[in-house]
Amino acid sequence: MTAYTVYLEQLHAMLAAWSKEHQVYVPTAVEGGYFDFKPWREGVEIAFDYDLAYNTLKRYFLPPKEDLVVFDLAAKTAEMVFDAPKQLLFGVHPYDIRGINQLDQIMETGAPDQYYLHRRDATVVFGLTPMRVAETAFWSSMGAGEVDRGFDLFWTKTGPSTFLVEVGSMRGEKMLLAAGELTPASAGAREAARKAHLKIMEMGRSNALNFDWKQVPRLLDKCWNSPLWQKKAELCLACGSCNLVCPTCYCFDIREEADELLQKGVRFREWDGCMLTSFALVAGEHNFRAKALERYRHRYMRKGKYIYDRYGELGCIGCGRCVRACTTNIANPREVFNTLWEASQHED
Ligand code: SF4
Ligand code: SF4
Numbered sequence: 001m002t003a004y005t006v007y008l009e010q011l012h013a014m015l016a017a018w019s020k021e022h023q024v025y026v027p028t029a030v031e032g033g034y035f036d037f038k039p040w041r042e043g044v045e046i047a048f049d050y051d052l053a054y055n056t057l058k059r060y061f062l063p064p065k066e067d068l069v070v071f072d073l074a075a076k077t078a079e080m081v082f083d084a085p086k087q088l089l090f091g092v093h094p095y096d097i098r099g100i101n102q103l104d105q106i107m108e109t110g111a112p113d114q115y116y117l118h119r120r121d122a123t124v125v126f127g128l129t130p131m132r133v134a135e136t137a138f139w140s141s142m143g144a145g146e147v148d149r150g151f152d153l154f155w156t157k158t159g160p161s162t163f164l165v166e167v168g169s170m171r172g173e174k175m176l177l178a179a180g181e182l183t184p185a186s187a188g189a190r191e192a193a194r195k196a197h198l199k200i201m202e203m204g205r206s207n208a209l210n211f212d213w214k215q216v217p218r219l220l221d222k223c224w225n226s227p228l229w230q231k232k233a234e235l236c237l238a239c240g241s242c243n244l245v246c247p248t249c250y251c252f253d254i255r256e257e258a259d260e261l262l263q264k265g266v267r268f269r270e271w272d273g274c275m276l277t278s279f280a281l282v283a284g285e286h287n288f289r290a291k292a293l294e295r296y297r298h299r300y301m302r303k304g305k306y307i308y309d310r311y312g313e314l315g316c317i318g319c320g321r322c323v324r325a326c327t328t329n330i331a332n333p334r335e336v337f338n339t340l341w342e343a344s345q346h347e348d
Contacts, residue, residue, distance in 0.1 A: 001166045003185035003193075004176065008161035013179055015040055015090070022088040022124060025060070027053055037089065046091065048157055052134035056247040056321060057096050058103060060087060061119045062271075064244075068115065068254070069267040081266075084118035091128040091155070094147040095139035095317045099247030100125065101150040105311055106250060124171065127154035129196050133204045136320030138334040140204025142213045144317040146197065158192035166193075209318075210338045216304040216314060222347075223340045224297070232336070233296035235328040236275070242299065242322035242331040243273025248307070248315050251279070274298055300336055 006014075018024055024040040027050040035050035037057065071078040092100075104120060107113040127147065139145055147154075152172025156164045164185050167173045176182065185193075209216075243249045253272040258265030272279055275296070280289040289295050307315030322331040 001168075002173065003164055003166045003190060004182040005158075005185050005189050006155075006163045006165050006176075006182060008163075010179075010182075011163075014176070016042075017179055018088055018124075018175060022086045024088045024090060027091045027128075030054065037091075040090070048091070048128070049131040050091070051130070051132040052093075052137060052319060052321065052324075053096070054321075056245055056319075057089060057092060057100065058247050058250065060089060060123060061100070061103065061116055062250060062252070065268060065270045066115060067266050067268045070265070071267070072264045074263050080114075082115065082118050084122040086122050086124075088124040088126065090126045092125055092151070093130045094127060095137075095142075095144040095319055096247055097125060097127050097147045097150045098144045098313075099317045099319070101147070102248050102307070102311065102313065102315070102317075103250055104150070124175065125151045126172070127151040127168075129154075129156040129193070130200050131157065131196075133200065133207070134320050134324075135207065136323035136332075137204065137318060138207050138209060138320060139318035140201050141208035141334075142314060142316060142318035145201050145204060156193040156196050158189055158196060162189070164189045164193040207334070209334055211341050213314060215341075216337055217308040219337065219340055219344060220301055220305040222344060226340060226343065228336065228339055228343070229297040230293045232330045233292035235330050236292045236296055237328060238275055238277050238292065238295070239327070240273035240276040241325040241327075243275050244271060245321040245325045247319060247321070248303075248317060249273065274302070296330075300333065303333055304337065 015024060019040060025037040026040045026044060026046045027035050028038045028044060029047050030036045030038070034054045035047050035052065036054040038044065040046075067081045067083070069078050069080055103116070107116040107120075133140070149168070151168040153176055154166040154168055158164050165176060167176070243251070251272045251274060252269040254267060254269045256265055256267045274280070274289070277287070277290070277295075279295075281287045289298055303316040304314060307313070316333045318334070322333070325331065
């Protein structure tokens with residue numbers, strides 16, 4: 001992969017140039033000791049060593065609420081609304097890029113989701129090797145610690161003021177070189193980046209799945225009747241927070257609003273979540289996952305089996321956001337999978 005060395009003092013001018021054409025978002029410190037992506041402007045301090053972005057980055061491709069169609073019955077018109085601003089996400093960790101790659105695959109399959117794909121095409125992604133691991137995260141044991149696609153550039157801090165920048169697309173390289181030539185990365189710089197990656201993977205192993213993540217689907221196959229589902233589900237508040245913060249949850253509800261004369265209106269979609277009691281409510285007041293146990297189990301089957309069966313990878317990238325979001329402390333996939341694994345070792 002082509003790579004260049006970039007110095008911190010060069011980055012500021014680059015950000016200023018990129019922000020002329022794109023809304024640039026960067027990781028920054030926010031209240032409560034957390035981090036989140038915020039718009040970049042002069043004076044904003046980039047948290048290169050952030051551990052986890054509090055909110056999922058899916059909001060840049062699949063906003064919490066999005067208009068789809070505006071209609072006018074009198075004029076007999078209906079127009080699709082494509083709002084896809086040019087945006088640049090600078091500093092996305094590998095596991096979150098994996099989450100985006102999974103959404104790309106899902107949204108392109110079957111009837112392609114044109115709204116998502118328009119936003120995705122308009123979004124430049126610059127990856128960043130993590131320097132810290134959130135205490136709730138377990139991505140290094142979920143096969144999500146590295147990524148080889150889905151980014152335009154990938155940055156690794158190799159010294160106090162130096163980066164190794166790998167090229168992931170022609171678009172990324174053009175943006176990187178727009179201000180002038182850069183030094184191609186030396187063998188030493190590549191080695192420093194490799195060591196930075198190994199170091200963070202090692203740090204991640206302190207909070208890990210106790211077995212190979214590829215075993216998760218087969219494990220869940222055997223655990224449909226585990227007593228764990230009921231035990232955990234008894235504490236579930238059906239708040240849906242674990243769905244909303246998850247980078248790979250993408251379910252939405254479509255609704256319409258019209259003016260008082262029922263002439264003009266808009267069809268829009270909003271995030272939905274399988275942990276909400278109304279999610280599976282259909283006509284006739286029938287709810288096909290009415291029990292907390294059914295909803296709770298479904299979430300883990302979805303993360304650990306159903307997505308794998310269809311796409312060949314887990315629906316959980318181990319970011320740990322759901323662990324942080326759950327007020328009753330039951331939404332921890334690592335803990336659930338480890339507990340099921342442990343129990344399975346004592347079965348015949
Ligand atoms: S299930 Fe939890 S840990 Fe896994 S990707 Fe979703 S939010 Fe992250
Ligand atoms: S965040 Fe926790 S309490 Fe809320 S729906 Fe998810 S598992 Fe249930």
